[in-house]
Amino acid sequence: MSNPRVSFEVQVLEDKNWVVTQFMADEGQAKAFAESLLQKGNHAAVRVVKDWQRLDGSHSETVVLEKTGEVKNQGPDLALGAISDAPICRELGDFYLPEARQTIGRLVRKYLDELQVTPSELLHSGAELKRFGDKGNLLFSAIDRVATLQAAAAGEESKARRDFLSKAWDDILARARAFAAKKPPLCKTFAEIMAEVAKGGEHAGYATQSLMAVRLLDVRSYQAKIDILLAWAAEPQAATALEFIDLFIADTLLSAQLIQDLLGYQANLGAALTQLCDLAEGKASPAKFAPEATFSALNALFAKGSLPQSKAVLLARVMRELGGANPLSRNEPKQETEVFTRLAHRLVGHRCVLAQGAAAEALLHRVTRIHAHLGTVTASQAIDLMLRLLSDKVLKVQYLLALAQSNLAQGMADALAELIIARVSETEHIDKWVPLRLPPPERMAALAGLNAALVVCQILAPETRAELGSKVDDVLATYLLAEEVIEKIDKPDDPLAMRAIRLIKFCGSGVLIEGRSLNLARARVIEHLKQPQFEEKFLASVPEPGKAEAHLREFHRLLVQTGFR
Structure with missing residues (x-):
């Protein structure tokens, strides 16, 4: 059993200074870890x-092992990662926000991966913060890099930003040390964490995250951390605190190595990015060699919408890789365009574009790179190439609407607006908008989704939005009438209760547009409601008399839910 008064520091020699790299309670483990560091060269x-x-609180230090070795690689093994922007933090709480943590994760990725530590664990641990601060010039280089980017974005002096970041670092370290001085327990379950937080003495959110960090720092494997977090998420006590679990899962998913382990075997980068999209939406199945239990548990949480921060991290990785230079099909270059086309159709959907402007911009960068053999590809040419690649008109307009939300839209808003107006104004028949092979509900939902995106498009004038939205609504209403969709739902031979409930569910299904198409369905509902003794006829038409009242109550609930009064 380890002595609580005894600890062992594993130190490495850097720039003629001894720097702490690990704290351990067992002497044998500390020596073995030191030996392994030396062997890495x-x-x-x-x-x-x-x-x-000692009993009086003073400390005595003794060197129990010291060895020298040959440095095999003197390159910048802990160089800072490449970042092009950094969120501007104005107060201490900003450093704990998702954008700041993700920036930390990208900037010092190599350092964090070497220790298997996440940004949130770093921010909540005095020992880890001290270790990072002692890592040569890494802290000062990181502060200088971030200060330069922030000063340029905010129009401030770099020195002022450096001073602020240095002061913030001291405050974060002092806060973490103050928490550690209270000797927080190692809580194994989330219930234990919540019970400890309930004792008070610290801001509940900070205390929760700090206690979580204490437990997670006890394991030095990203997947082991994920498994602990997933086990916590399954506890009843975590139901109202999933945002904290999401926070740590999001930080863990910043690791490229963990992502590779989670994905298992993937044929190429394009397939891997598609799988990440599926996982982010909770629609994925574990691939070969993936950790099945971990992957499936994560997928289930994504499907419930419980991990919004983690979803954002996964999609941000997809966008960086998609917009980057790595081939989507490295082993079979001839399939690059085919793989890209499949990925584009995964991102650009009939109801929306996954990740919106970021996806539209990343797709444009990739299509430009794929067609680099044509020489210089202008933005308008790249847009044309993207539109040709997409399979139907709804997808093309959805893409343009998403591109209108990107950073690129600032310099081409008028041209994009003209393209959108032209595309929407071209035709009236639904077959020109969505493929005939799709089921009717999907075809209608595609038009409804397009209408919803059009009426909030900021690069279009309000009257233009209304006009284009009405145009799409007319296409849908024409389809309802031509295909007698409402008549097929409201079959005269069916019981009145069944017809009425089907109609009201159709009104609230989300496949209709507020306007002419929805009014057609509502008119048929009102027609039923106005008939004499409607409720008596409704009750009489229910095959199981004992369930008639329940069906009527459900019908009235749906009436209110869908806007009828």
Whole structure:
């Protein structure tokens, strides 16, 4: 059994200074870890220092192991990651927000992966913050890089931003040390964490995250951390605190290595990105060699919408890879366009574009790269190439609407507006909008989704939005009449109760547009409601008399839900 008064510091020699890289309670484990660091050839020397706390609170240190070795690689193994922007933090709480944590994760990815530590664990652990601060010039380089980017974005002096970030670092470290000084317990379950937080003495949110960090830092494997978080998410006590679990899962998913492990075997980058999209929406199945239990549990949480921060992290990775230079089909270059086309149709859907403007912009960058053999591809040419690639008119307009929300739209808003107006104004028949092979509900939903995107498009004037939205509504209403969709739902030979409930559900299904098409369905409902003794006829038409009243109550609930009074 380990002595709580004794700990062991594993230190490495960097720039003639001994820097702490790990704290351990067991001497044997500390020595073994030091030996493993030396064998990697990244450090000239390692040592293990025994720290013993006396009864009076003072400390005594003894070196129990010190070895030197040959440095195999003297390159910048902990160089900062490439970032092009950083959110501007104005107060201490901003450093714990998703955007700031993701920036930390990208900037010092190599350092975090070496220790298997997430940004949130770093921010809530005094020991980890100290270790990071002692890692040569890494902290100062990181502050300088972020300050430069923030100053340029905000129009401020770099020195002012550096001073602010340095002061914030000191405050974050002091806060974490103050929490650690209270000797927080190692809580194994989320119920234990919540019970500890309920004792008070610290801001509940910070205390919850700090206690979670204590437990997660006890394991040095990203997948092990994920499994702990998933086990917590399954506890009843976590039902009202899933945002904290989402926060740590999101930070863990910043690791490229963990993503590769979760995905298992993928034929190429395009397939991997498609699988990430499916996972982010809770529609994925574990692939070969993937950790099935972990993957399935994550997928279930995504399907419930319980992990919004984690979803954003996954989609951000998809957009970075899609907009980057890595081939989507490295082993079979001839399939690059085919793989890209499949991925484009996964992102651009009939109801919406996954990740909206970010996806539209990333797709444009990729199509430009694919057609680089044509010479310089202008933005308008790239847009034309994207529109040709998409299979039907709804997808084309959805893409243009998503592109209108991207950063690129700032310099081409008028041209995009003209393209959208032209595409929507071209034709009236539904077959020109969505393929005939799709089931009727999907065809109607596609038009309804397009209408919803059109009426909020900011690059279009309000009157233009209304006009184009009405145009799509007319296409849908014409389809309802031509195909007698409402008549097929309201079959005269069926019982009145069944007809009425089917009609009201159709009104609230989301496949109709507020306007002419929805009014057609509502008119048929009102027609039924106006007939004499409607409720008596409704009750009499229910085959099981004992369930008649329940069906009527359900009908009235649906009436209110769909806007009838």
